[in-house]
Amino acid sequence: MTRFLFSLILxxxxxxxxxxxxxxxxxxxxxxxxxxxxxxxxVDYYEYLAESAPDRxxxxxxxxxxxxxxxxxxxxxxxxxxxxxxxxxxxxxxxxEGTGNASKAIVWLSYNVxxxxxxxxxxxxxxxxxxxxxxxxxxxxxxxxxxxxxxxDGRDRYSNWYNQYKNTPYQVDSNSKEHHEGWWSGRSNxxxxxxxxxxxxxxxxxxxxxxxxxNQWLPHIHVDFHEQGVNNPYYFAPAAEPYHEVITDxxxxxxxxxxxxxxxxFDANGWFYFTKEVFDLLYPSYGDTYPIYNGSVGMTYEQxxxxxxxxGIITAIGDTLTxxxxxxxxxxxxxxxxxxxxxxAEKLNEEFRKFHQNKEFxxxxxxxxxxxxxxxxxxxxxxxxxxxxxxxxSGSYKGHSYGTGNNGSLSINKNGMVxxxxxxxxxxxxxxxxxxxxLSDSLTYDITAWSLPYAYGLDAVASTSSVSxxxxxxxxxxxxxxxxxxxxxTDWNSMHDARFLAALLNKGIRVRKADHPFSIEGKSxxxxxxxxxxxxxxxxxxxxxxxxxxASKFEKEITSTSTGFVDSGxxxxxxxxxxxxxxxxxxxSGGPTSTLRFxxxxxxxxxxxxxxxxxxxxxxxxxxxxxxxxxxVLPDGRYGSHFDEDQLSELKDWVRQGGKIIAMGGSINxxxxxxxxxxxxKKVKKDSTENTPQPYKDWERERIKGAITGAIFKTKxxxxxxxxxxxxxxxxxxxxxxxxxxxxxxxxAVYLEQNTKPFSGFAGTEAQKKxxxxxxxxxENLGRxxxxxxxxxxxxxxxxxxxxxxxxxxxxxxx
Numbered sequence: 001m002t003r004f005l006f007s008l009i010l011x012x013x014x015x016x017x018x019x020x021x022x023x024x025x026x027x028x029x030x031x032x033x034x035x036x037x038x039x040x041x042x043v044d045y046y047e048y049l050a051e052s053a054p055d056r057x058x059x060x061x062x063x064x065x066x067x068x069x070x071x072x073x074x075x076x077x078x079x080x081x082x083x084x085x086x087x088x089x090x091x092x093x094x095x096x097e098g099t100g101n102a103s104k105a106i107v108w109l110s111y112n113v114x115x116x117x118x119x120x121x122x123x124x125x126x127x128x129x130x131x132x133x134x135x136x137x138x139x140x141x142x143x144x145x146x147x148x149x150x151x152x153d154g155r156d157r158y159s160n161w162y163n164q165y166k167n168t169p170y171q172v173d174s175n176s177k178e179h180h181e182g183w184w185s186g187r188s189n190x191x192x193x194x195x196x197x198x199x200x201x202x203x204x205x206x207x208x209x210x211x212x213x214x215n216q217w218l219p220h221i222h223v224d225f226h227e228q229g230v231n232n233p234y235y236f237a238p239a240a241e242p243y244h245e246v247i248t249d250x251x252x253x254x255x256x257x258x259x260x261x262x263x264x265x266f267d268a269n270g271w272f273y274f275t276k277e278v279f280d281l282l283y284p285s286y287g288d289t290y291p292i293y294n295g296s297v298g299m300t301y302e303q304x305x306x307x308x309x310x311x312g313i314i315t316a317i318g319d320t321l322t323x324x325x326x327x328x329x330x331x332x333x334x335x336x337x338x339x340x341x342x343x344x345a346e347k348l349n350e351e352f353r354k355f356h357q358n359k360e361f362x363x364x365x366x367x368x369x370x371x372x373x374x375x376x377x378x379x380x381x382x383x384x385x386x387x388x389x390x391x392x393x394s395g396s397y398k399g400h401s402y403g404t405g406n407n408g409s410l411s412i413n414k415n416g417m418v419x420x421x422x423x424x425x426x427x428x429x430x431x432x433x434x435x436x437x438x439l440s441d442s443l444t445y446d447i448t449a450w451s452l453p454y455a456y457g458l459d460a461v462a463s464t465s466s467v468s469x470x471x472x473x474x475x476x477x478x479x480x481x482x483x484x485x486x487x488x489x490t491d492w493n494s495m496h497d498a499r500f501l502a503a504l505l506n507k508g509i510r511v512r513k514a515d516h517p518f519s520i521e522g523k524s525x526x527x528x529x530x531x532x533x534x535x536x537x538x539x540x541x542x543x544x545x546x547x548x549x550x551a552s553k554f555e556k557e558i559t560s561t562s563t564g565f566v567d568s569g570x571x572x573x574x575x576x577x578x579x580x581x582x583x584x585x586x587x588x589s590g591g592p593t594s595t596l597r598f599x600x601x602x603x604x605x606x607x608x609x610x611x612x613x614x615x616x617x618x619x620x621x622x623x624x625x626x627x628x629x630x631x632x633v634l635p636d637g638r639y640g641s642h643f644d645e646d647q648l649s650e651l652k653d654w655v656r657q658g659g660k661i662i663a664m665g666g667s668i669n670x671x672x673x674x675x676x677x678x679x680x681x682k683k684v685k686k687d688s689t690e691n692t693p694q695p696y697k698d699w700e701r702e703r704i705k706g707a708i709t710g711a712i713f714k715t716k717x718x719x720x721x722x723x724x725x726x727x728x729x730x731x732x733x734x735x736x737x738x739x740x741x742x743x744x745x746x747x748x749a750v751y752l753e754q755n756t757k758p759f760s761g762f763a764g765t766e767a768q769k770k771x772x773x774x775x776x777x778x779x780e781n782l783g784r785x786x787x788x789x790x791x792x793x794x795x796x797x798x799x800x801x802x803x804x805x806x807x808x809x810x811x812x813x814x815x
Contacts, residue, residue: 063209115154158186225288390469447710449761455801492528518569528725633812636665656783711761
């Protein structure tokens with residue numbers, strides 16, 4: 001009887017505590033769904049819950065955004081579980097090694113990765129309140145980790161914009177301004193990156209900080225809450241094909257289990273939904289796939305709405321979709337996910353242990369060699385993923401050759417490494433390093449190739465055998481800077497070298513470059529070698545100390561030479577040893593440019609190269625004196641007839657006088673066929689036998705014959721061209737579409753030869769014909785200046801590391 005009375009008292013106290021908690025509407029002072037909540041108000045509510053129910057909510061700030069907004073996580077569970085939270089975490093992680101005895105379900109709910117998909121964060125507040133009140137029973141054997149806003153900068157950009165321009169009361173007519181964001185929408189983060197494509201590449205501060213926390217938990221379940229077009233019904237798992245082959249039967253089946261539970265609630269409310277369409281599970285850098293490759297059941301949930309929906313909008317069938325509706329749907333799937341996870345906690349733990357047992361992958365080891373800077377760049381990424389690797393300095397290794405696409409061998413005499421699948425992150429290793437991902441269906445939502453050896457420009461073999469590392473003690477590069485020397489030399493092979501050069505130029509140090517190979521005092525140097533002479537910098541106060549400081553910071557190996565008289569090649573006073581012109585760079589933004597592509601350039605300069613740029617918006621670009629700059633970057637986009645004849649004539653004259661245009665992707669179309677510009681789009685004659693009408697049901701399959709969904713092609717490189725300094729005779733390019741241009745009359749630095757097939761990823765048969773014998777990167781001389789054409793995107797999503805030196809060459813080497 002005493003125990004029964006104690007239980008009643010305990011239940012009563014919990015009930016009182018639940019009643020005392022304010023709902024989001026009560027706390028915020030307005031009904032949830034009638035306004036967009038600013039990020040600081042969301043943080044205030046979560047802090048309020050943590051202060052009011054500290055036994056069941058723990059809050060942590062795990063980082064800050066570029067605009068200094070806090071990134072927070074809320075841990076929600078029963079009082080008993082939260083008291084024992086660290087032990088629960090440790091026991092759960094032991095399951096990755098097969099030694100744990102975990103019993104709790106770990107569910108991670110991520111909201112608002114796209115800032116203008118704003119319903120997510122609103123729904124998170126309703127969800128956590130419900131878990132702490134009416135649905136607290138779910139938490140007895142479950143720890144729920146909630147990230148209420150992955151992208152605070154984008155969310156506030158959208159909510160502030162909407163609050164500025166909305167009607168009062170809100171207008172459901174889709175023509176009203178409140179349904180039409182401007183060029184810079186709230187979808188992206190500060191640098192206009194799509195954070196939902198950055199889980200694997202970790203180029204953004206939000207992703208880097210979040211993944212540290214994710215790796216501390218590796219949850220059983222991860223849900224990424226999104227929005228899609230206004231007229232689409234709700235989407236939830238199971239996902240569409242293609243599924244990556246590493247996805248387990250359990251991961252597939254549990255998506256179905258969850259989907260059926262969601263459907264039960266949606267059916268009861270008469271809400272429309274769809275499954276098994278559009279959103280596949282292949283590309284590894286999404287908020288559903290990345291967790292899957294780490295052992296979670298990862299899922300995307302998509303509500304109709306996004307930035308166009310506002311507080312309410314009329315859909316194509318005449319219904320009114322409100323923010324309240326959208327909240328209700330995400331709230332329902334969120335709670336349903338926790339419910340099913342709680343019911344299946346034992347099974348989730350069992351299958352998580354199985355996932356991390358040794359896998360019978362075809363390739364057990366990936367052996368790589370190459371430039372030390374490129375290896376270090378890859379190692380840096382692997383560390384962030386908690387992926388283990390080892391160093392190699394010698395040996396010959398057989399396997400699938402990434403360079404040829406066939407069986408081959410790789411000899412290492414220094415600068416090598418090995419990554420094995422025999423580790424807790426083994427499945428992720430397989431996905432990120434495999435030469436060619438197996439496609440169960442060529443209709444995919446994103447790119448189909450990303451293999452890291454290609455992305456980092458490293459020679460590699462995939463071995464069916466286990467390869468052990470050699471426990472190498474790393475030595476730092478030495479900088480032999482003798483203050484009495486004539487000149488100081490260093491190589492040019494990587495983005496690391498480009499950062500070193502940028503730092504020198506920023507400090508006012510004058511630098512020359514070698515346009516021909518040379519040897520001096522018994523050492524050989526390649527094209528692009530940086531030559532820093534004492535004579536060029538004799539008026540630079542503290543020159544030697546500045547050079548020494550920068551060289552030490554970048555761990556650059558510097559060779560001092562006592563003479564400018566070379567053993568072979570061109571002496572340092574030759575016209576072939578030219579001064580690198582300090583770039584003064586303008587980048588076009590707005591209007592015709594893609595926000596994502598502009599953001600890649602912006603991030604490249606500020607966060608990777610650390611070199612200043614001037615951003616010029618198209619609204620006032622015609623009033624800017626271009627003579628103040630020597631480089632103009634035109635990001636990819638839809639230019640159409642953006643430049644009229646007078647503007648093109650002005651651009652051409654500016655180039656002739658010594659300016660440099662870097663035209664990327666779609667911006668090349670603005671110059672295609674225009675008088676004075678030599679770039680021409682490639683045209684392919686259609687075979688008359690291809691005119692047979694196709695059934696309507698096959699239109700999508702027919703369409704993809706002309707598409708390239710992010711495939712890797714082996715290209716030919718003319719490394720005597722300054723645009724290709726630092727490269728070998730081949731380059732693996734990530735091609736994102738079938739746009740193709742003819743070879744230039746001169747200056748074809750990188751190009752596709754005849755009958756080129758993809759080394760990795762999908763490219764339709766018609767697309768392959770179209771891009772055969774086409775330009776990838778080239779330079780056209782025009783008067784004293786140049787136009788540089790970058791058909792493929794070397795800065796794509798910031799992760800194609802081996803392409804970035806081409807962009808640096810365009811800035812510093814081409815003259």
